[in-house]
Amino acid sequence: MNFEGKVVLVTGSGRGIGAAIARAFAAEGASVAINYLKNSEAADEVVTACCTEVGDALAFKADVTVGEAVDDLVSNVLENFGKIDVLVNNAFKPYTFDQENRKMFWELDWSDYQAQIDGALMSAHGVCKAVLPGMRRRSNGAIINVATDLVARPSIPYHEYTTAKSALIGFSRNLAVELGPLGIRVNCVAPGLVYPTEGTVNTKEMIKDTISMQTPLGRIARPEDVAGPVLFLASSWSEFMTGQTLYVDGGLVMN
Amino acid sequence: MIERGGYLPGLSVDEVEWQALYFDGVGSKFEIQVPLLSEDQVRTLTTSVRNAARTKLKAMPVAQIIEIIDCAINRLLDRNDPYRKKCEEILPLVTGYDAEMIRLGLTGYLKTFRKPELQKFLVEDFANPTILDDFQPVPKGGYARAYGPDLLTHIWSGNVPGLPIWSMISGLLVKAGNIGKVPSAEPLFAGWFAEAIAAVAPEISDCFAVVWWKGGNTRLESILLEGSEAVLAYGGNDALKSMRDRTPITTRFLAYGHKVGFGMISKDALDIQKGKLNAHKAAYDVMRYDQHGCYSPHVFFVERGGKVSPREFAEYLAHELDVFESKYPRRSLSDGDLNNIAAWRNEEEIKSFDDPAGGLIGSAGKSWSVAFVDHTERLSPSSLNRTIKVVAVDALAEVVPLIAPYKTTxxxxxxxxxxDQLFNLSNSLALSGVTRVSALGCMTKPEAGWHHDGRFNLLDLVTLTEIEQSAIDGADTLATFVD
Structure with a gap:
């Protein structure tokens, strides 16, 4: 996979899975736009790491749940890199995966759901719309939305998080149908539990062990594990795939 | 493998000098031997073909000629037939067109020359086709019979494989002796068709010939032109003019020059479903023979106000062309062709600086180019090889003045x-020089019996000999049964 000459925007790539995805694209020669919300230091580290690879990178601060900020983000990326070939919607509202202290359904308000829906779906909707004119002009583009394997197997009912990610998959499938005739592909990657990330840094060993034992490949995912399928879906290796969801969880979910 | 072009009745292989033409085959150069005829050989052929046609073809009922052509066409449609196999194997190597495009294109084309279609062909031009066989009563009184020329010369161009047989079949139907000159770009198919006819009907195997010489050999060409009663010539206007100037004034010269086609899409055809479907059909017309047909589109005028905007139509069209590239790849292009496309793209890009909504769609590395123009712009020829422009208009009626400069082409x-729109537009278009209106997706597939460039395929070739009523009345006075 060679992404030389390609420009990739990864939302929420200042750390965690997003950062791993950004670095993997840079390693294959891409110019990567690192979008982050607050932690500029972490984002700069990702930029530095990317620039030691074949490709290059710049950091762009923006809250992707705010319409104007999204438009500014995309115009800044276009100003710096000239185009966006690949969009990875990875950002989501911060969420702590804490099996022991999660909120039960009757403890959740609609606002909890709304926050996750805004974080996962509204942000993806906004960024997709903003990058679309350029992709349509080139009759080419790949959008990859990061979901979760909990959609297929909610072993732990993180209601608001998983519901929002389920909506993201439905959103992606519809978008795939709409954009296919314009040469643009839309797919999802659905990781299992990924460690370490900010959301899982406090996940108990016992839970990680339990999941590992149920996983055919015998461990939980690392951030780098998610990058491979994302790159695949962004590359011409998958040029005849759209509307799909690739599960990256060592075989825990088989669809 | 060496293939020989041409069909030379009465001349053995050893009597003829041969020249090799090379084509880029898969993995190696592909060689075709073409005949290098002497002036005497061309003269002999013109005499022998003319005499054979006079004695054999002219005595044959047109219904029998149709049977013969039908038989030969059915051989070429049969995928197990050796001639058909040669077409499928060799024509892609020679023309560079995708093998599947040629296979499907040939079938679609050849089937329009089977018996029922040939009968249509005849009645398009002759209310009573037996007028080619015998004197027939005519409405004004008296009788008439149509005679084809003793020798009809065809000067073919090489843009679309198989095209020569259109005029050759026309010549056969009017019982003309036919000599066709094939172009260097595709010197085989006409000869194979001639061989297939000869195999089906050996009795008329010397009534036609297929020759070759290098383009611009006016010496040999003139011998043929001077020996013919009618000439059907295809090519650019300069070449046609040169030929016409060397054709005797008494010889009928029928010229088919380069043509420009275009498409029009009404806002009624631009809801979400029909818009995409029409983009698919439009892309199909662009893809077929990489726009080298006289019927190929160069611009699509798209009406504003539909659910799918002209810009969106252009984007759908671009993707459809991208999809067609996987199914029917564009032929490999010469550096000259590639430079022309680059220049065309460059020009469109520069023009788009003043047209923010317009510009090129897709990147330069693709096998197709789509330019979108968001303001009124006149028709202009594309750079061929899947380069197409989409021009937005407020109403399709606006297109009429935009095509005016191309009336003759x-x-x-x-x-x-x-x-309603179709018929109203057709009238305005006809007044502007358009001779054929088809559906999108059918531009490159004319109906059987189509009047090429608005002319009569068969009627233009014949002369009528009329027996006037006075002669019949006079004859009656001399009849043996007169009381």
Missing amino acids: LQTVGISASP
Whole structure:
């Protein structure tokens, strides 16, 4: 996979899975736009790491749940890199995966759901719309939305998080149908539990062990594990795939 | 493998000098031997073909000629037939067109020359086709019979494989002796068709010939032109003029020059479903023979106000062309062709600086180019090889003045519009020089019996000999039964 000459925007790539995805694209020669919300230091580290690879990178601060900020983000990326070939919607509202202290359904308000829906779906909707004119002009583009394997197997009912990610998959499938005739592909990657990330840094060993034992490949995912399928879906290796969801969880979910 | 072009009745292989033409085959150069005829050999052929046609073809009922052509066409449609196999194997190597495009294109084309279609062909031009066989009563009184020329010369061009047989079949139907000159770009198919006819009907195997010489050999060409009663010539205007100037004034010269086609899509045809479907059909017309047909589109005029905007139509069209590239790849292009496309793209890009909504769609590395123009712009020829422009208009009626400068070179328009609009537009288009209106997706597939460039395929070739009523009345006075 060679992404030389390609420009990739990864939302929420200042750390965690997003950062791993950004670095993997840079390693294959891409110019990567690192979008982050607050932690500029972490984002700069990702930029530095990317620039030691074949490709290059710049950091762009923006809250992707705010319409104007999204438009500014995309115009800044276009100003710096000239185009966006690949969009990875990875950002989501911060969420702590804490099996022991999660909120039960009757403890959740609609606002909890709304926050996750805004974080996962509204942000993806906004960024997709903003990058679309350029992709349509080139009759080419790949959008990859990061979901979760909990959609297929909610072993732990993180209601608001998983519901929002389920909506993201439905959103992606519809978008795939709409954009296919314009040469643009839309797919999802659905990781299992990924460690370490900010959301899982406090996940108990016992839970990680339990999941590992149920996983055919015998461990939980690392951030780098998610990058491979994302790159695949962004590359011409998958040029005849759209509307799909690739599960990256060592075989825990088989669809 | 060496293939020989041409069909030379009465001349053995050893009597003829041969020249090799090379084509880029798969993995190696592909060689075709073409005949280098002497002036005497061309003269001999013109005499022998003319005499054979006079004695054999002219005595044959047209229904029998149709049977013979039908038989030969059915051989070429049969995928197990050796001639058909040669077409499928060799024509892609020679022309560079995708093998599947040629296979499907040949079938679609050849099937329009089977017996029922040939009968249509005849009645398009002759209310009573037996007028080619015998004197027939005519409405004004008296009798008439149609005679084809003793020798009809064809000067073919090489843009679309198989095209020569259109005029050769026309010549056979009017019982003309036929000599066709094939172009260097595709010197085989006409000869194979001639061989297939000869195999089906050996008795008329010397009534036609297929020759070759290098383009611009006016010496040999003139011998042929001077020996013919009618000439059908295809090519650019300069070449046609040169030929016409060397054709005797008493010889009928029928010229088919380069043509420009375009498409029109009404807002009624631009809801979400029909818009995409029409983009698919439009892309199909662009893809077929990489726009080298006289009927190929160069611009699509798209009406504003539909659910799918002209810009969106252009984007759908671009993707459809991208998809067609996987199914029917564009032929490999010469550096000259590639430079022309680059220049065309460059020009469109520069023009788009003043047209923010317009510009090129897709990147330069693709096998197709789509330019979108968001303001009124006149028709202009594309750079061929899947380069196409989409021009937005407020109303399709606006297109009429935009095509006016091309009146003498217009031919086919592919239209998707309501019945009222279709007929109203067709009248304005006809007055502007358009001679054929088809559906989108059918631009490159004319109906059987199509009047090429608005002319009569068969009627233009014949002369009528009339027996006037006075002669019949006079004869009656001399009849043996006169009381």
